[in-house]
Amino acid sequence: MRDPGLLGYGNPAALQKETRESGFFIKNIDNIFYNITLSFMESIHKIYYQNSNNLSNIESNSVDLIVTSPPYPMIEMWDNIFSIQNSSIKDALNNHHEQQAFEKMHQELDKTWNELFRVLKDGAFACINIGDATRTINKKFQLFSNHSRILTYCLKSGFTSLPLILWRKQTNAPNKFMGSGMLPANAYVTLEHEYILILRKGSNRIFKNDDEKKLRKESSFFWEERNNWFSDVWHFKGTKQRLNNKNTRKRSGAFPFELAYRLINMFSIKGDIILDPFLGTGTTTLASITSGRNSIGIEINDIALVAIPEAK
Secondary structure, X not given: XXXXXXXXXXXXXXXXXXXXXXXXXXXXXXXOOOOEEEEEOOEEEEEEOOOOOOOOOOOOOOEEEEEEOOOOOOOHHHHHHHHHHOHHHXXXXXXXOHHHHHHHHHHHHHHHHHHHHHHEEEEEEEEEEEOOEEEEEOOEXXXXXXXXXXXXXXXXXXXXXXXXXXXXXXXXXXXXXXXXOOOOOOEEOOOOEEEEEEEEOOOOOOOOOHHHHHHHHHOOOOHHHHHHXXXXXEEOOOOOOOOOOHHHHHHOOOOOHHHHHHHHHHHOOOOOEEEEOOOOOOHHHHHHHHHOOEEEEEOOOOHHHHHHHHHO
């Protein structure tokens, strides 16, 4: 049972009032788990505060698209959340067993990838934004290839891999040079991109009836969007998160709205159900609202509940 104090609201009635004043309407609140349903125009948006490694409350073969970005293994800001799931991860880090910690972190994520494959419909896509990690442990600097570890596991689980997208999020920070700076040979290449893995369950999606075919036509994109979106390299910076709550900002590693908006419009049609098992600040929910899709968000913290009204 979640402590209402963790959410920053005294009770469900106060939560309803606060969110309605922000322009959303909460249709239902579960007093025990603080799961909420937002009704916005003709779309429904559900948020469940739970661990995404068990999605038993979502039916198998019911989701049309997954857009998400998990906590990145071996990025220090996520060490604690992984260690809460498995205490041996903290032990491995403390003992400088970095490869063991890396693998154990991914084993926690593997549980979610299994659930995603189950809930996806045949022909549906999973788009996973993930960055590799660089870290110095015991005076040894190295890269941890998160994208390849996730891709390898998902292929073993039954997903089909399609051409991925490189999101180049160039930084202009004056101290971006890593290692020995201007001196060879211990200077390191600056890591300025992340990956968007594009995975599909089963074969091509089939639009079976006239209603689905009509919605597909209504969901078509413009020529310029087609050219820009379906390039394998995306050039835009990670946007600053304009959140008033400092604690929310510290815990957030959100991707920009543009990223979620593109993927939703590329790989789904109006009325589809979009799932984000690592909802964070609720960017996928907001992009789904804008795109006329329904959504389900899973978040282990209360961060989305605070951030969605702020983002509006």
